[in-house]
Amino acid sequence: MIRVTAMNRKRFVGDWAMLGTVFGLILFGLLMIYSASNYTARLHMGNAFYYVERQVFTVLLGTAAMLLMMKLDYHRLLKMALPLYGLSLFLLAAVFVVGTASHGQKRWIYIGSIGFQPSEFAKFVLIIFLASICGAAGSMMKKWKGILLVFLWMMPAAGMVMVTNLSTGIIIMGIAFIIIFTASRQWLPFFVLMGLGGGFMGVFLKLASYRVGRIEAWLNVETHPKGYQTRQSLYAIGSGGLFGRGYGKSIQKLAYIPEAHNDMIFSVICEEWGLLGAGIIAALFIFLIWRCLITANSASDIQGALLTMGVTAHLGLQMLINIAVVTNSIPNTGIPLPFISYGGTSLIFLMCEIGIVQNIAQQGKTYIS
């Protein structure tokens, strides 16, 4: 390994391959949102481009935010970790008071006509917060106590999210787990935690009966009334075959799949582009994860690496859960497909995170083997 000099570092402005992949996914997402939503949008909104237009606006906003994050030294962001965490806790608490319900759960705060999901903000903040404290904890991370303390620090946020949105809560726990796991030298506590987490999940599912109904729907997807959405998704995926029906030719998007442009968009991709197209999308995600891994490895310090791993965990877990849901590999839960699904808050913070990773890459050392 040869360290690149500071002079070289200045010329290196980021990871173009990663940026290219992200924008490729976003543009493809716009195409697919149009395809998936134009029929129902014309029907319900009177404008076939309704969702695409809104998403284009989000992408522009997200790009601006991302550029800002690329310019901002991530170390300054790390220093703001505690106040940001405070703000996030405040917003999460506020959602209980002034939140607006969507699909039966209070998850949104509306300022005028613009909606905002505090849980998405919490994901973003927790990555920074955990990277910050784990980086600072240093040798404490070797000890059980240190690991537990870090978990305890994030529990208020994770807990509040989990009350209204189990799957986002699980993703937050997953991100935290990965950051702390990476930061610590220990192995055993994490196996114990995994065991505990599994047990906790089991108990939670047993207690929350509506989720057990969801599990029954998962096991009997062909017949259970609650399995409708997943069933439609499977019909779409199966109809795709190897090469798909072709762009715009999905039939399942004709209101069979509810809000096909949202969490279920991957099934429309499968229907229109076939296994080939779905494979390419999956390959792009894997490529993105690989680029993140390289950035983490080349980060100038452990905080940078942990931040990058947090972002990797965020988009990786969401991608896995989303695809697992549409293929009925796990019970149905609403997680958007990163960069592709329609949705404002999620996309903007994901782009912010990519911006941070770009900043880390700019400051990091590249390796030439």
Add this chain to the structure above:
Amino acid sequence: MHIKIYHRRKMLIVAAFIVGIGLVLMGRLAYLMIFRSAYYQSQADALHERERSIKAARGLIYDRNQRVLADNKSVCTISVIHNQIKEPEKVIRVLSEVLSLDEAKVRARVEKVSSIERIKANVDKTLGDKIREYKLDGVMVDEDYTRYYPYKTLASKVLGFTGGDNQGIIGLEVQYDAYLQGIEGTILTTTDARGIEVENTSEGRVEPIPGSDLYISLDYTIQSYVQQVAKRIMEQKEAKSVSVILMNPKNGEILAMTNEPEFNLNTPYLLPENAETDAIQDALNQMWRNGCLNDTYEPGSTFKIITSTAALESHAVSQNDRFYCPGYKIVDDRRIRCHKISGHGSESFVEGLMNSCNPVFIETGLRTGVQVMYQYFDRLGLMEKSGIDLPGEAGSIMHQIDNVGDVELATISFGQSFQITPIQMLRAVSAVINGGKLITPHLGVQIVDANGNMIRLHYNEKTHVIGSEVSDTMKTLLEKVVSEGTGKKSFIEGYRIGGKTATSQKLPRGSGKYIASFIGFAPADNPEIIGIVLIDEPTGAYYGGTVAAPVMREIFENVLPYYLGQWPDIESDSGDGNE
């Protein structure tokens, strides 16, 4: 703080973990999209595709001269699709004008928010075409067939009619339903989740297969004439009903079958004015009932043909055996009267048949014995249904052979105390006069499918059920019945007619209700046509010889030249005799 080796190792593990699960999921995706593809595709298609069925044209029914007796008429169903209508006012105006419907009613349907609303069904095709010419958005004109019977009441109980789903309800329409129906076609359209058809998706279309045509042995000309006569007689005699069957005795082809009153096949649910309305279904069933085969009766003296055949062939009696009729005969402790109270006196067997003398036949029956009698009933098909290709045929009601004592045998011998259907009677007599061949009476001759493939229908025949000598004898005797005996009134100069009269008391006895009947055939030496006339509950004269024989004569007089293709052997102004 710097990144340590264990950090790098753990980062690699995390990335590998994510990629690993990602690959597993891709494996699952590949499984779904390759191996389960066909299954999900078919499930999805079943969900997306709406099948609209296209009715298959029902096969036609032709008479023996290719005249269409049951036809299809094109009609249209007019409906509107609310969210496709662009000019509601024009739609309302055009539809109410063309269909001559109340504007308010049309308006209500047009303005109703529903996926599809039917405006009017069974609209004449010309009106449907007219509406189509306006090219109105949201107005659908669906063409359809409806069954149409051009001759309305002609052979209504034989032909039958169909219901709304193109299914036969009675008659031949039921019997040959499977052939006539054809196979419905389908139009496959893709719809969205609300069931609305999506434009620009390929439409799969499976063409319907029209039903096969049925050719029957009925002759329109004979049938309409017979029906006309039957109707007139029913009115003249104020009878409950009049049934006539004409059949070719050699092969069982039915040329005409009527059971007046008939009904209009185009309005089969319209009851006659005097019908009871409190039990509509019963009244309808009564109206649709074909007495020729759905009802049984006591055949009476026509049955003496059967008794004679059994007796002569078993040599229980011979033609010249002498009998004495004092006007009654005592069997066991019963005194059974002859219709001639003063008695026929001394007479031969032949004279007994010509006089239709009951004591002669009681004696004949008793001499023949119950075993032989029943053996001949069996041979002549009286113990089974005739097998006619019409639904709902009734079976015979006979004494159990073990329960037949002398009194029963005596009454059976002249056609009382048991019941059979007119078609069974006609079949049995056909076997007697056609040289001993038991045929199956039938109407269906052949079935021709839409591609012109023909199926000839075959029916059971049993030969040699009686010997030809006895058959010849019976023909001679029955000709004598007409030329010199009780059947005189069916005699037509220039034709050789054979036949037998009957006057059956209806049960309960003493009710004063009768069935006057006559079975006749021609030419007597080589019968080409056999017929039965039954007049149910005539008022006034009720003797078969007086009432039914002249009807048969009138029918034969007009039908024979047409059917046999030859005029009477001698010049005569037949047709207006003074009887």
